[in-house]
Amino acid sequence: MLTEIPRVIVASIPSPSEGVWNIGPFPLRGYALCIILGIVVAIWIGEKRWQARGGTIGEVQDVAIWAVPFGLVGARLYHVATDWKNYFGAGGDPIEALYVWHGGLGIWGGVALGAVGAWIGARRKGIRLLPLLDALAPGVLVAQAVGRWGNWFNQELYGRPTDLPWGLKIDSDHFSGAYQASQDYRDAVAANGGIPPEFVTFHPTFLYECLWNLAAFALIIWLDRRFRLGHGRVMAIYVMVYTLGRGWIEYIRIDDVQLNDVLGLRFNVWTSIVLFVLAAAYYVWSAKNLPGREESVYADGRTTPVEAGADSEDAGDAEDEGDGGTGVTHDASTAGDD
Template sequence: MNSASAVFLATIPSPDRGVWHLGPIPIRAYALCIIAGIVLAIWWGDRRWVQRGGTKGTVVDIAVWAVPFGLVGGRLYHVITDSWRYFGEGKDPVKALYIWDGGLGIWGAIALGAVGAWIGCRRKGIPLPAMADAIAPGIVAAQAIGRLGNYFNQELYGAHTTLPWGLEIYQRFDPNNPSIPDQGPNGIAFGHIPLADSPVHPTFLYELIWNLLIAALVVYADRKLRLGHGRAFALYVAGYTLGRFWVELMRTDDASHILGLRVNTWVSGLVFLGAMVYFFAAQRRGPREEPERLRSKDAEPVDDDGKVTDRK
């Protein structure tokens, strides 16, 4: 075995495709990862909500509002900040609607998702900050799962590296015509031909690992400090944006820039500062919300032991 083969075997290979077909039905890895992340966030959030004294099933009811709003917000942010991908000479604006091809901006997803969650919380008569604290670790864990979708789409990577965990990226082609290059999620890596910069830093993996660490940090701090009034959520946002800041500095894929820095680098820094200010300012609001404040207004009445009582 020559040295070149040894180096190759020490790297991380990319999948040869991000889409499979079950007859006429496309099975997209990116979409599956997003769905799996949403399911995990709802399941974990509901468990945490009940542990804090809330009504079982409330998180599912809130998700009915938050998830669609979040998906729309995430896509809007991506299309606005990367408008050059869809608008202009030779571009197809209709592809701005192709959410299944990848492209969800977390900032838009959180912002508009929060609007949906606020609507759901108002309908249930529960405080939004308390709900945000319950779902915080689930959201960042869902983001980690979502990054696996970027792996299958062969996107969100950094510069060339000789480190043993470097990511091999391959030239992909149109599945219907292997002579036509297609680096999008629908392309297939016939022959596994490395691109010029391969292997590269797997920045999607760096962010995935960081997200899992932040989820663990939020759970630990929440138990230790009994965080309330949105402080656990603020800790998640601050931790996530801190990691996203340095990951954005490493990425080399196409992106919009302001004053020489990627848009998401600026946003990460500003959101980090805002989250930290809120984390310390909200401490003045006192201890964590009492359990009775977390029961939705349409929940069954319970006695002091938490058992359902008869309605009168």
């Protein structure tokens, strides 16, 4: 076995030696940086797509003031609700439910409450919700791809042991209880002379999901350009494509999850199945009853020409959307309170 150790070390993905850097009295956390960077990227992509759909630049940032806090709260609530024993059960500390920087953000809670925040922001700006969600959805995928690297910094949410060349090295003090209770762990201890293994590698599920999300982003952008999707169908495809990937990635994870076995599947796998079916049903219904794309992204039906300086590709997309060369200029002062 010892002769295999150098090969395993070389052919593996290392984990960061630390995920927190102290700058004076202030801790700078890799997890938080990934979340923040993901949000910034999502807003930037959303602004570009919103402008191409006929919206006014800056409105996505205004909506994000509502959507981002709601989304973060929802993501944390989902995590705490599905793993409540870690905080409110025997040996748990309820105050740790507030420690977001330790990891633990459930995407579906974030999407659900984030959409509520987006709805509030959209109403205040006189914006239709469905075209807004269609503009934002691809950027959310990129944000998720970036945010998953926070799991790499925290050495969490990895998959089962593997000897693949891209296996992820995890420090033994980050071994999950689920892994330590597994037959894989017992076999490794037995093979190592009763000593806990130090050189085992795991499926890098953070990387799998990052790559899947980026591929899904490219697919959705192509589909949207090719078929001029509207009325929430981009959002529906986002849900369908993401849940397809999340389902199989979730299946190979070996992290500690309270709802680990519901009728033979992890709770998040069931969540993915249900959401995929609902999104697919909505897509079919929408395509039949609401064909095409909205001519206006505003509740009062007004249109806004692409601002001068926009790139030609975005301008072409906006012209295709039916502003019809009306020349009607959207006055930001009529959009509602910020």
